[in-house]
Amino acid sequence: MPRLLHIDSSADIEHSRSRAITRTFADEWRSHGADFTVTYRDLHRVAIPHLPDAALHWPPRLRPQGATPPAEAEALQQELILELVSADVLLVGAPMYNYSLPSALKAWIDYVHVPGVTAPFDVETQPLAGRPAVIVTSRGASYEEGSPTAGWDHAVPVLELILGNALGMSTTVIATSLTLADSVPALADRLDQSRAELAQAHREAAAKARRLAL
């Protein structure tokens, strides 16, 4: 039974492009039959707290002596990791906020990346190795190669490092930029590009879901 874990993190319920594009992906996934299940986690509507103890970056055997992270945080961490490793495909809506991830999504990353559990460390464990992770990112402005703001996106690279490098997942990025072109005067002349990128992102999302569902 092919299981999709669908995560959203945008703090904009109504107008979010990352939410709209992940929905396109999930709808396509579901359309392949009743056994194409979706677990949905909305990190904005049901927030997870900031990591309450740095010891949770590590499994119990690797924590500093005397570390006693709160039991409810350990339980949440186990729940989030179990949910992740139970997925055949991961879909993450990751809008760029202030050149980085929304704090809600960063908190999730801090819970699920645990060397020696979800990533290799003292043991060669990498339970998600090779599984697809589809990252849907949306950015207010444009960060094209060669432009003055190239390299200012510090959101997607973090997901690539954690989901790709550390967890060994096979990452795909679907990006839409210039989301502010319809509201920020300085970007108004790029409205056509903004709309074209959005339409393209929806097409890519549907196509990717179709390929992964086959």
Place this chain on the structure above:
Amino acid sequence: MPRLLHIDSSADIEHSRSRAITRTFADEWRSHGADFTVTYRDLHRVAIPHLPDAALHWPPRLRPQGATPPAEAEALQQELILELVSADVLLVGAPMYNYSLPSALKAWIDYVHVPGVTAPFDVETQPLAGRPAVIVTSRGASYEEGSPTAGWDHAVPVLELILGNALGMSTTVIATSLTLADSVPALADRLDQSRAELAQAHREAAAKARRLAL
């Protein structure tokens, strides 16, 4: 009356190097006299919630029509911004977690960076222009130029972009690396470098505080 705003965000109360180094800075600052005041905000012990509404990225006049962010979040945002613009010097403890900022610190950034209020947008407002921001970062491994992990630090660049570029502050970075050298076997042969960097960071913090207090 020279006012320091001292922010910590490490989720490790006992062993944190970023906390230790910011303390060195703040102690030196205080030593210059009773009028060298310190406002302390510990984003770990007293967490601020993830931004509950993306509309808070903007001041009321620039929000989407019909936006009604929660009143308590608006009040918190005003409190955080007022605290920041009241400071003559900003000191931020920013450990790198998973190649990015702790979510607690990212949440703070999302509250205080408001184009048109703390950064120029439709009006040329930049109330913190030219004021010093001292960023104290600590990183478990090493991210030196020319090493395979160069460019993996997506924490400091975000602070530089927001505090430096957007808010116009004069940023200084004090970094300590290889903080895991005393616990991770693969880094054990770099323990000397780790200790040397830590000692150097404390010296830099004290010296910087001294210069700014003069």
